[in-house]
Amino acid sequence: MLFIVPTPIGNLKDITLRALDALKEVDAVFCEDTRRTLNLMNHFGLSKKLFRYNEHDERSVAGAMAWLRSGKSAALVTDGGSPCISDPGRRLVALARSTGIKVTALPGPSAVIAAAAGSGLPCDSFVFLGFLPRSRGKIVKALKAAFELKKTVILFESPYRLKKFLAMAREEFGPGLTALVAREISKIYEEWTGGLIDETIARIEAAGEVKGEIVLLLRPPEAAEEEADDEPGGPGDLP
Known part of the structure; x- marks a missing residue:
């Protein structure tokens, strides 16, 4: 049996x-980084066999599957958040399911959901893009396709590329774009910076060096206009 186990993204x-x-309860833990997982296990007084799982290493995938086929159980964890969501695990889950091995996914910490909930942006439905490609052309193509849906777009970005990304987004999509930067969610230095993109860029530039893990939320002006056109009120709405 394989358990998909989300782990804290900051606050243990x-x-x-x-x-x-x-x-x-499991017989072993498959980890993205055994050192990070060992720290987590030690914090909670747990001791298990830890195996590094590398999604791109065929021997690692085969070894994990052999363990599960032998009838032993395992938990799949990453360095933080839910496995398989812009993190390793998808191949193992697909292989396990295809061979009849039971897979149980546990709910838990997620930077995507925390960012959506804390943003104040409409997130009844949203588009999650994970980490975008490096080339500008591919980034613009992906964002244009997402913005056509007129939904809030959520993605991950490196702190080292954030300023360059925001400048590119401003140039390509104009001043009407809303951009909110959620930094270090659930950690001591958690910070939220957002508004129209010019305001966000100014605040990020004024803050100096960007550090930590970044979740970026974007909302195209067309979505904001459509939201403003929605008629308020209805059964069950507060007066």
Whole structure:
């Protein structure tokens, strides 16, 4: 049996009781980085066999599958957040399911969901792009396709590329673009910076060097206009 176990993205108190139970009960833990997972296990007084799982290494995937086929259980974890969401794990889950191995996915910490909930932007539905390609042409193509849906767009970006990305987005999509930067979610220096993109760029530039993990939320002006046209009120709405 394979458990998909989300782990804290910053604050260790965010781990769930079910996650701790799974980590206690399994025969081994498949990790993105055994050192990071060992620190987590030690913090909660847990001791298990830890194996590094590399999605791009055929021997690693085969070894994980051999373990599961032998009837032993395992928890799949990454350095933070939910496995398989812009993190390793998809191939292993697909292979396990295709061979009849039971897979259980636990809910838990997610930078994407935390950013959506804390943004104040419409997120009844949204588009998640993960990490975008490096080339400008591919980035613009992906964003244009997403913006056509007139939804809030959520993506991950490196702190080292954030300023360059925002400048590119301003140049390509204009001053009507809303941009919100969620930095270090759930950590000591958690910070939210946002507004129309010129305002966001000015605040980011004034802050100096950008550090930490970044979730970026974008909303095209067409989506804001459509939202403004929606008629308020309806059954069950507050007066």
